[in-house]
Amino acid sequence: MSFQLNEEQIAIKALAKDFATNEIAPFARKYDEDEAFPLEIMQKLHEYGLSNLAIPEKYGGPGIDKISHALIVEEISTACAGVATSLEANSLSSYPILVGASEELKKKYLTKLTKEGNYAAFALTEPGAGSDVSSLATVARRVGNEYILDGEKCFITNASHAEFFVVLARIKEESASSKYTAFIVDRDLPGVKIGEKEKKLGLRASDTASVIFEEVRVPAANRIGEEGEGFKIFMKGLMNARPMVGAQALGIAQAAFDASTSYAKERKQFGKPISQLQAIQFMLADMAMKIEASRLLVHKAVDLLHRGTPSMKHASYAKCFASDTAMEVTTDAVQIFGGYGFIREYPVEKYFRDAKIMQIYEGTNQIQRVVIAKELLS
Structure with missing residues (x-):
């Protein structure tokens, strides 16, 4: 080790x-x-x-x-x-x-x-299906050597710029059950439409929009895996991606901590830098500990990926703990900056806004805890 x-x-x-x-x-x-x-x-x-x-x-x-x-x-x-x-x-x-x-x-x-x-875009979330993938309404039906795709995906990163979309849809069967199946859908296919760009709290430099599929004919050759394997494929994909969300959260937290440390050394109250006040020192100490713990969890999860032994549990540990840490650290950073932390001229308000989505996208932190508990109890 x-x-x-x-x-x-x-x-x-x-x-x-x-x-x-x-x-x-x-x-x-x-x-x-x-x-x-x-x-x-x-x-x-x-x-x-x-x-x-x-x-x-x-x-x-x-x-x-x-x-x-x-x-x-x-x-x-x-x-x-x-x-x-x-x-x-x-x-x-x-x-x-x-x-x-x-x-x-x-x-x-x-x-x-x-x-x-x-650019490409990962199209999973729908207006009525976020954490509950079983509620997916996007459907595909086989017609000869094509699948006809209908549905809408929302909150899709890079949607306005993507050359193609990786899409999860369901194929209805006569038994009323569904086969979740993955496809690559080219942007220029007739029936692919991009919605208006979303106005967001944070991550404003990223593009987020809906993607609508209306009778889109997708070649059967663009199916990823077999029919019914889509959910498993997408979950394996997320297992690779979630530690990297942890890494994003880690970067936000580190930036907020660095800004807070510098500010605390410069800002004077009661005749001395606020870094000499124990209340501020304890906040900085807690921030540093949680950032270091997050980094260890992220690196453990990605090391398992690198070794070819990916762990759903460790991916969720990393994503959940690091993003919770980012939210805590950026909240404390705004507090350390005081009124200036609430002003856009200073960096910590942006870190605060950017941190929130880390607890939500690529599986909410409540879902991460469901995944972790399931792994622990299985």
């Missing part, structure tokens, strides 16, 4: 930190205020080899280990979690393809992301 990064991981972390500091942080506030997709930053990430982090080298990806992947996500998130979310949308969309698609589909669609620099 080692708690040290190797030389390559240290170099990757340094590269990501340098990029985040120089190419993202100076512009993060503007993208947040304008609620604009960070196209220039995304293109630079691609040029630097810091995109499509989950894709193996054989398909044009960086082929990095999972710890390195998490390190990059954390560093990018310290500068702007909205950029990190936009970046990781391609990874999230890649997982079902890597888990269950044919070699032909992998070569065709993963290289669209790596070599052509395109």
Whole structure:
């Protein structure tokens, strides 16, 4: 067991930190205020080899280990979690393809992301089906060599920019049961429509919109796996993705802690820096402990992925604990800044807004606890 990064991981972390500091942080506030997709930053990430982090080298990806992947996500998130979310949308969309698609589909669609620099979107959530996947209303019916897809997906990251969507739908059977099946749906197919961009509390630099499918004819060759395997494929994909949400949350928490520490050393009350007040010291100590515990949980989960022994339980540990920590740390950061923490001129209010969604997307933290309990009791 080692708690040290190797030389390559240290170099990757340094590269990501340098990029985040120089190419993202100076512009993060503007993208947040304008609620604009960070196209220039995304293109630079691609040029630097810091995109499509989950894709193996054989398909044009960086082929990095999972710890390195998490390190990059954390560093990018310290500068702007909205950029990190936009970046990781391609990874999230890649997982079902890597888990269950044919070699032909992998070569065709993963290289669209790596070599052509395109974007993809993971389309699972629906207006009436968030945590309860069994309520999915998007349906597919087989007609010859095609499936006809009807339904709506909501809260889809990168929807407005995606070249294709990885979609979970259900195929109704005569017995009234359903086979959950995964598909790759090209954006330019007739009947694919993109809704208006959502106005969000946080992650304003990321694009979020609905995707509507109206009688969309999807080639049967674009099915991922067999009929009925879609739910399993998507859950395996989320098992890979959830630790990286933990890494995003970790980056937000670390940034909030760093800002709070610097501010506490500079801000004077009662004739001395507030960092000398025990009440502030205890807050900083608790923040630091929880961040360190989150980092260990995230790295444990991604190490298991890297070793080929993925754990649903550890993925949920990492995502749930790190995102709860991010919310606690950013709340305390606003408190340490006092009235200034409530002002947009200062960074912690953005960290606070960005942190909240970490407890919600890719499985709410209540669902993570359900998953954990099920694993413990099985």
